[in-house]
Amino acid sequence: MEKIKFATIWLDGCSGCHMSLLDIDERLLEVFSKVELVYGPLVDFKEFPRGVDVTFVEGAISSNEDEEKILEIRNKTKILVSFGDCAVTSNIPGMRNYCKIKDIMQRAYIENADIKDKTPNIGIPHLMPQSRPIHEFVTVDVFLPGCPPPADVIYYTISELVEGRIPDLTGRTRFGQ
Amino acid sequence: MTYEELLEIAKIENEKKAQYVHTINVCVAAGCMSCGSQELLDAFRREIEKRGIENWCKAKGVGCLGLCTAGPLIAIEPDGIIYKAVKPSDVHDVIDALGGEPVKRILCPSDMSFFTKQQKIVLENFGKIDPERIDEYIASGGYQSLYLALREMSPSMVIDQIVKSGLRGRGGGGYPTGLKWTTVMKASGSQKYVICNADEGDPGAFMDRSVLESDPHRVLEGMAIAGYAVGADKAFIYVRAEYPLAIKRLRKAIAQAEHLGVLGRGIFNTPFNFDIKLRLGAGAFVCGEETALISSIEGNRGTPRPRPPYPAEYGLWGCPTLINNVETFANVPAILRNGSQWYSSFGTEKSKGTKVFALAGRIKNTGLIEVAMGTTLREIVFDIGGGIPDGSKFKAVQTGGPSGGCITEAFLDQPVDYESLAKLGSIMGSGGMIVMDDTSCMVDVAKFFVEFCMTESCGKCVPCRDGSAQMHYLLDKISRGHGNTNDLHSLEKLCELVKNTSLCGLGMTMPNPVISTMHYFRDEYLAHIHDKTCPAGVCNIKGGRK
């Protein structure tokens, strides 16, 4: 059987969801016998390739760069999975949403800084006024909530997708799991 | 008070009236008052005094003459001459012309369709009697129906008349009034209440307000008859505090009626007591909803509660309560006086009698009108309303207040009654009628009404509280040219949700303007979405063609 092309990415998230993916432990071997990991923080590829079958996206959309990336990924992916609460609800990144960016920067880089109290401004992407969930920008095929989603559910989701089925996640995972 | 005394008051009053060769009736309802009719009235009085013609000519304040757009209005009785936009500087000429050729420059043709196509029952005394004098109401036959009911009819006979008349609630729902009265009469309980709903919160509506300002006794009489019929001896009028003139005249009217003994204890020397008190509403639209209104009178937050139980069984302080609209009560004295058969000769099969409408928007003759049910929208808009000003093109008429639907040209020949309007996706509502021409953008109109309902939602139930905010978000997005076809789909789904799951009428009907504009004016929505333009040039779309 031909392996499906599998990619992961994290946008504005904490990598916890990726850790949970690794938590499927020895079943990883079984998963990787069926999928080929073509992009993601776990491998070293610079370009997001074309023709990816499944992409797991962790994290919310918080900057212009995130937006560009999600649009590109959507273009190059058949099935896009909104992976974890930050991607699904914007969760922790979204907690800043009722504040002004200026105030956040002030608090993070000036008030709370011990040394070098200066807001960084070179070579970093522009923050959007609000962090928003992925599906407000692109069509999402599967939503996998949880902070992080439990390893078992991740395994179940991948297994179903590998078999060409869209997993039914009703009752399996919830926000904040 | 006896019947003879009542007739005596009427006789004296009529004799006094006959003594004047001409009476100058100056409209002192809120519309004309706001363009200076009080000063005008004073000017007439001064001029009459100056000329020393008090013994054959009199100027008095009367209720609304209807054509509010052309105020201040005056009517010369018994000549039947109407003058419009009268200024104090015209006073001289008007008095000079009494009995001769009318003053052309301010003459309002009283044979214009605005006056001739109307059928006045509720408004029969409008422009004729001084609302602040009970004697004039009595002289026009007032309080005779109450006498008739108390002395010559049993409560069930009264209700029977109301049932047969086919009168339906004018507060919006169109619930058969006779049936409601029967339910309250049959409800068990030693204490019952009557409530008059004068909250009238729809933007652009002023029917109830005008009735209270122009003929308050009529409502009091209707309420007393209702109280007798259902077995209630206490009543409240819930009127919004933004109607100071109506409140002032109601207070005066109640005091006069109590003084004469047509309200209070032992009315017409019968054991029937009826006591009416005012309660002022703070201007929340939802407090017009009957259960919210009751909650507000009880001193609680004005939020609706699920029905059943209906107020008829479980109302004010848990007692059986009859709650009717101002106009509903105002019909009652006429029905008893002229008989149910007379009343039901007006209107259509299922909607009897007349309906008062407040015509507003892009129409020549804005004002207050009363037509027989079944009159077509075209007659109302083009004959009575005089059509659209400045040669613009008619686009839609919105009936029923903020939660009514928009009706297009193609359906203008539909008769106005409860069923036909519902079939067109709108409602009768309380009688607001807003006419729009091609300068109105229907997306913007929908957004306006949703915004109204969003800020007036009481916040109790989720679909209305949050659904309105989400609907408003989508409409705003579309109107700014950021919408897509998915948004239209979401909007449709939201409308269904809010309509079918909300607790009270506000939520249930709030989607109407959105649904009806999306149905009849879909191309306008699509223009905002695909072409990023607002065809009417109302919405501000960045980068789009204007």
Next chain:
Amino acid sequence: MMIAKKISQIQTLIIDGKEVGGRSDETILQVARENDIFIPTLCHLDGLSEYGGCRLCIVHVKGLPRLVPSCTTLVREGMEVTTNSEDIIEYRKGILSLLFAERNHVCSVCVSNGHCELQWLALKLGITHVEFPYIYPKMPVDATHDRFIADHNRCVLCGRCVRVCHEVEGAHTKDVMGRGITSRVITDLMNNWGESNTCTGCGKCVHVCPTGALSEKGKSVAEMEKRRQFLPYLKRMRERS
């Protein structure tokens, strides 16, 4: 709201095709629960008056033109009730989604994570994401009370705290103010909770609150478990006396 007690009679009706019996003073919801038929609820709580605000418990009754809330609708002889048609399920999901979008529910850092009725309902009804755009309003947190916290970011305006405080504790410290989406629960006439002189500190509101909006101080993420056994007990004791 209390309705004058009439002598109750046994009624038979059909819920989801199942023939069931109930007393005439029971609601559809009560009879359904007695028969293990699941109807989701949020504003309803055994022991408090019915509110009819959340609209999650809507059901279809044959012959009625509209969906009705099962928590406020009494059973009647011969009623045919459907609790789970496709459109009802869709509406319920829509209502829950509206609630999630309304305020800031960040379950992962919420004291009630894992013990929250809103969260549980989402799981049960299969809500994996919220289609409505989140509103992200700026909501206050009142931590002025010695023992309790009110975090309006998590409040769903179910009115349970208001009712328990008025109906059971008799203090009427809590109420709702404002209109529409700007409504919120207040303490007294919008005082700080800690400065209230009507609050008895009984904590009933905290424990009837379905979400993390009201919690005890000192509880960290996922530590706030609510105990509401007292309510039906108190109600029964009162009815007996």
